[in-house]
Amino acid sequence: MKKAVLRLCIACRELKDRKEMHRIMTEHESNTVILNPNKHQFGRSAYLCKSEQCIKKIKKNKRFKGIYEMIVS
Numbered sequence: 397m398k399k400a401v402l403r404l405c406i407a408c409r410e411l412k413d414r415k416e417m418h419r420i421m422t423e424h425e426s427n428t429v430i431l432n433p434n435k436h437q438f439g440r441s442a443y444l445c446k447s448e449q450c451i452k453k454i455k456k457n458k459r460f461k462g463i464y465e466m467i468v469s
């Protein structure tokens with residue numbers, strides 16, 4: 397059995413399977429936040445559960461507010 401890759405959710409702080417999460421990346425050069433970037437983009441990554449609860453949580457966070465809008469749009 398293949399081991400799941402676990403990532404820490406920025407909203408609930410729980411470790412979850414990477415496949416069940418959104419990837420949020422801050423690009424080095426432009427310092428813009430990108431939702432689920434492609435492989436050619438590099439930057440600092442954060443992860444968020446695809447659950448409604450966690451998505452709602454980041455709405456209150458100034459830094460991730462734009463991400464919330466991208467997910468729900």
Ligand SMILES: [Zn+2]
Nearest residue numbers: 405408445450
């Ligand atoms: Zn979560």
